[in-house]
Amino acid sequence: VTEATSNERLWTFAGGDIGAFRVLQTVSVCGATLPDVTRLNVFSGVTPKGAAAVAAPGFVLRGVVSNERYATRAEKKDLVQAQAAIGRPEAQHGALIPIKKNAAWWALTQDERRRIFEDDSNHIAIGMRALPAIARRLHHCRDLASAEPFDFLTWFDFAPQLRPQFDDLLGALRATKEWEYVEREVEVWVER
């Protein structure tokens, strides 16, 4: 039996008093909030480089970048052409937005979820409008071995002056039918 190594698509978001990101504000959109922390440490894998980096976390959220569940080839082509990668020098502000969907969502079949996600809610189309200004990386946590408080972690970054565009994006998504299935959502606003 070999020693367990990390999934190379795993990311950890540790809220505490250490990390490259200063936490500006933590806001509960619905459901329980997260502990107040001063720093967010974002790293690939389970363990950050340097043991000190794990000191005093207020929360540890983990998720895995995975295959897309809903995008068609045509939609993915448009997304890939338009999107920017996380970590551009000008993208000094960011937000971690963990979301949990309710049991009714997960009882839906693939065709029903796709219909709500895009045909009814235009999730991809709404997201496209914010590209390339807002960069985004989605992590899945529902199928980890550990019981996790959220189903998804989305990590965004953007230049500070583009915050109004980001707020519009969040507002548009939260007005959709898809968001009726969201039972917990928190915003962790950060500055690099």
Place this chain on the structure above:
Amino acid sequence: VTEATSNERLWTFAGGDIGAFRVLQTVSVCGATLPDVTRLNVFSGVTPKGAAAVAAPGFVLRGVVSNERYATRAEKKDLVQAQAAIGRPEAQHGALIPIKKNAAWWALTQDERRRIFEDDSNHIAIGMRALPAIARRLHHCRDLASAEPFDFLTWFDFAPQLRPQFDDLLGALRATKEWEYVEREVEVWVER
């Protein structure tokens, strides 16, 4: 920070010299095989009841029961009506079949995967023909935090005299277009 608890949908398959299932044969269908073991220990969660149950494993495979990725509502309705649960008294034989799909599969979009899975390969329709004789539980491992050797673990059980029907099922699936994307597949045949 609370102690990590197990995902309630997690199952562990530990191959070693302990467990309720005697291993009859281990066969590599494609790719590397698994270590030869005499027993298979199948349990819910990370840790079996009783510490002795973890002795000398030759392999530890884990996966999470999750939402279906492809079935439509109409297909799911038919499946739910026809299928039996794992663990019927007469189902004294079983097979654990771990599968890894290749990078080309995971680079496909949802609509492309669905087309291959059902429109081209009739995966659900082929599986339906074996119901309720063959019971099945699918576990996902691709999005665990640890690097896992397989993407899926499927656990089957059936009455010993139904083995020919099970062999037909495996043969039909392996002749499909979907199986061209399978790069590793092992059969672990067991008896309770």
